[in-house]
Every structure is written in structure tokens, then in C-alpha cells.
Amino acid sequence: MKIRPFAVEEWMNEYETGAKYNIAETCVNSVSLDELFAITGADRAGLDEFCTRRMTYGHIEGAPAFREGICRLYRTLKPEDVVTTHGAAGANHHVFYSLIEPGDEIISIMPTYQQLYSIPESFRADVRLVHLKPENHYHIDADELRAAVTPRTKMICINNPNNPTGALLTKEELLTIIGIAKEVGAWVMCDEVYRHLTQKDEWCESVADLYDKGISVSSMSKVFSLAGLRLGWIATHDKEVIRACLSHRDYNLVSCGMFDEWAAGIALRDPEKLLARNRAIVRENLAVLDAWVASQPHVSYVRPEAGTTALVYYDLDLPSRAFCEEMYHATGAFVTPGDCFELEYCFRVGYACSVQELKAGLRAVDEYITRKLAEGVPVRG
């Protein structure tokens, strides 16, 4: 099976571990198990009890405490509406693997996480792209979506909040998208890995609560700072989807692993505890990023509304890959080039690291811009 190289992941794989200031990371500052116990108030004696358990495959369809915990993140779902997976990466792949056949028509958006168009493309689906635009604050234009959908459309794939732009669709916008999907009986699959990481105190809607053919994908990585667990899920009221996913899952996953699901169950016993920590981080850090964008005359952006990432444009006449590679080697500041999203003269910042690392990283970007201007790199008109 041929598939296009995953540009963001290849970039991260090459440079992440050597970065001095990692402001490319998209997880909210990851926690240790010690921190997980401290933040959730879980009794560490539970770990000793876990150590007495025999390491079997565990619950094949997902540990009950983990699936119940996931349901706390939705308004209408029950544990049987949830399929557990290896991260959201596993969940996205699994949705396409379970539901999409050659020739199926799918709508996806750009920019977004590349899985959402390259995997269905690799399954020989007919993928139509709707482009998000800065003048629309990177929100999906309903007219453009309507124009792309045909009676053959099987699935509309979206990502809310969006990576890389941080755009957050409102409930009304989601309902409009769902209305368009309903007209042709299409699924709405939404990658919601940044859901609940809001800048305002508001409930962040899921397509799974709003539409019986809505499929929500999420994980423990970003919102709960536990990427090391490699756990994610697919959540939907659609029984056909659950059946297809469970059936395909027997072939490629079997179960997710007893320890990981046990620890995730602890994190989701009261999800508000980690969420409160992480919302405080993204709110404090976005204020820092915002002040930096305002202070640096050579950059601009559409301020993110949620999530952990922002797309920052610069006016220097340098391609994004050269800009990011040279900046990395010269200053240690690590961001993701726009060309990973098929965009130019921009880079993605992940602003949910420690505030010290964010500030130091942004200072290094300043230093690099000053250096390039002194070398005579022209500013685009």
C-alpha cells in the first residue's frame, strides 16, 4: 500500500529530540506518573495492587473504567459507544481502515493533520479538499463545503479545534456541517484531540453528541498530557461503525494494554483535574505568544481560539523549510515549517510547553529574524 510521507511526523522525528527550545510540540506539557497521581489525588497503593495482576490481554474491547472515563467527556455516550485504540493516530487510521473503500468520495480540509487526507487517499478514496482561509479565521466556509459535497459523499472529515491553526468551530457551525452531511447521508468524522482545551470557559461540542452519524476521535496525548500511554478512541452512536471498527480491530490491535488503560482510567476518573491544569497552561501561554506576535514586526497570525498550536506568518523572503532548519541549527528554536501543511512563509508553533521554554524559544526566533535581516535577507512586499 503506497502512502505519501507524513510530513509533520518526519520533521518531528528528525529534529525533536535535539531541540534546545521545543516550541513545536503539540501536547500540553506532558506529566509523569508521579504528577498524574498528585494531580488526580489517586491513591498510590493502587499501583501496588495493579502490580499483583497477571499481565493478560486485559479487557479486549477496552477497560471499563477507561471507557466510562471517556464518556465523561461527552454528553450522550455510553461505554458501548466507544472503541479504544492506540492513540488518535491509531483511531484515525482505524476509522478509514474500517469504513472506506476504493472509489469512496470523502471531503477533507486543509490545513490539518495529514492522516485525514493521506490515509483515505492511500485507500484509493476520491478525496476532495476544502481549504481553510485566514480571512475566514480558518473556519470552514459552509458554501465551499456544500459545493464540494455530492450525493456520493460518504464522509466529511474535519478537525476541531484545528491543528495547526487553533480555529474552533462553534456549535452552530458544526450543526451546519452536519446538516450538509445529513442531506447525503454522510458520516461526519471529527478529529477532536484538542477538544476541551479552550481559551474561554465553555463546553466544547463533539460531533458524536450532535449527530447519530458523527464519529469523534480523540486521545490521552494532548488534552491529558499522557502521550506515553499511546491511547486513543473512536466514539459514536452509530452501531454500524462500532461493529465495523471492532471487527477490524481484531485483525490489527486485539487490545490496548492493561497498564495503559489502567493509568488512563485514573486520569479520567475526574477529567476536570487534568483539564483545569492544562487549560491554565494554554491560557497563560497563548497570552505570551500573543504579546510576542504583537511585539515582533516581522510576524503575524490569526489568534488561535483553542488547542495548542498557532500558524505564524513571517515577512522574510525565505522558504519555510530553510527558515526553520537554519533557525534550529543557529539558535536551537524548533518550530514546524509551513510546507508540512503545504503552506509557505509560515511555521506552526506549539505553545503548550512550559512557559519558560516558550519564552526562551520565542526570544530565539527574534534573534534569528534579526540575524537574517542583518545578513540582507529581503522583506516581502
Ligand SMILES: Cc1ncc(COP(=O)(O)O)c(C=O)c1O
Ligand atoms: C490533529 C491530530 N490528530 C491526531 C494526532 C495523533 O495523536 P496521538 O498521540 O493521540 O496518536 C495528532 C498529533 O499531533 C494531532 O495533532
